[in-house]
Amino acid sequence: MDFAVNILALGVPFSVALLIASLGEMFNQRAGVFNLGCEGIMAMGAFLGFLAPFLVGRGGPTAEIWNYAGILMAMAAGALMGIFFGLAVVTFRAPQGIAGIGLQMFGVGVAGTFFRHFVGGTQSIPGIPAMPIPLLSKIPVLGPILFSHNPLVYVAFLLPPAAWYVLFKTPWGLRVRASGANPRAADSIGVKVNLVRFQALAVGGALAGLAGAYLSLCQAKMFSDEIIAGRGFIAVALVYFGHWRPLKITGGALLFSLAQALQLAIQGRGINFPYEFAVMLPYVLVIVVLAFSRENLLLGPTALGRPFNREIRT
């Protein structure tokens, strides 16, 4: 029983960065743009989330405030990078895959360079501590799994229903979906497709920045050039895994992270099983689920990856 509870209690916080980043990527893709630069935005978010409490708040009485200032900086930078990406792929209609790889390299490179300049070597920060919810955290089994985490974990799990509501119940969500599904039809009824795509990229970027800040402020409580370590790409895969739906994406992020927690526990049990396979387990799981998904569920928004030019009939 303890074994299962531990895995669940670990899997929940492990999933947060992936969950937030993949929800952001979902908005991008729902609007018709896939952003492989998510990793780069997360790297910048992780750096900026770390920088404010490190430079200004460290050891001071207002350290907590600077943690949250770091989060805001990370989200703002993420939104700006999303808009910057939009300039390349929406305005100038650059190939989205190539531009995304460029953004990934740019983000990781700039974050690493700024880190060396402003911080130097590896340093840690107190970060955002866990905030167990009174009474609820004492409930057997459920308490440690759901109510004993840091504040961003709770925020992260409020995001999927919020994202669902925004996407499916608001006029803006409808415009986003229309821009990704049939931009020409959307345009014909007055939707400013490119503007909506910019907005979705800004939202997606802000969420990717937040995901990065979670890693540096809540999980590692330090920054290094390799802090994202491919999680941005996994977030992109999880959007396909979750069929562009917030609740399914949440399931995917949780499944991936629980597999991660499980493989670490398996290794620790000394089971005669090559650890390399254990490390691969979560990734293999994603591939297997994608491979066995019904083809029609993996098609995604019809105009995904296609730039919109109202002057050209496509």
Next chain:
Amino acid sequence: MRRFLLAVAFLAVMAGVARADGVIRMAMIVESTIDDKGWCQSMHDGITAAQKELPGRIEYSYSEKMKPVDAGSAVLQYVSQGYNVIIGHGAQYKNLMLEMAEEYPDVTFVFGTSAEIGPANVFTYMPESEETGYLSGVIAGMTTKSNIVGVVGPVDGGDAARYNRGYVLGAQAVNPGVKVIVAHSGSFGDFVKAGEVAETQIKAGADVLTGSSQQALGALRAVADHRDEPIWWVGQETAQLGIPEGYKCIGASEYNYAAVIVDLVKKLDAGVKGGECIALNFANGGFNFRFNDDLKAMWEGPIEQKISETLAKFRSTPGSIDWSKVDYSKL
């Protein structure tokens, strides 16, 4: 074509030029940074310490963040500038170093960790880190209250494999009933995953952890998050004692690469340009160990005495730990 041939010939001539003033021009290539409080910093610190030990003998440059595929151009740059010792600090540079060694026989290439004996102009180095791991294991085995201790490894290879197995043997030697949890993050630099591994082990009851390579900092950070709980760390890098998380670190070993570099210079002076593996161990000064003075109450007495005895044994009989017999599946 003629210009190209002239350039190649010039590079080849420059490569063979040794400084008449006895200064060794040494360049190091690392995949991380020289201040990573781990693997790369220890070699950088070793070279700068050797520079102080041998004043005026070593001229030193380094290139950071070099992936093996990019490192070739950096090596060529150094060779063309007349550097006569090139160190690729990591086993990932093995192929590059061997290829370059064949092309530039007058330049000495060095890489590690590797116990292989290379060609006549290639030195390898191998930390016998089962010794440092054993010391950490002794401390862990004598400190644990839960009788469960953990190891956060990067990958099961090189000196990390030796360190981790040494840790198992050390813990079992002083506490035969101890359970040792071994898990690998699969990466040398993923702090986040190392922290996840550490957190998993703590949830499983481990109360003394250790880890190797630069990823271990993430695990130490996870241990430090348990501020008011009796969960402790034993380090493989003494720099960990001086960081904010150091209050959890009972003691730490470190690689003293100065011993390797000084030995290397002596061999070069004697006309040996390679074909040997230089070991690091306590006997040749390749390792140091230090307790955390702020945690004296934890180690003073039996632990201190056991560590002194073990160190004395290592200094008199290096290579006494048979680390290769440890089978994780039987723990």
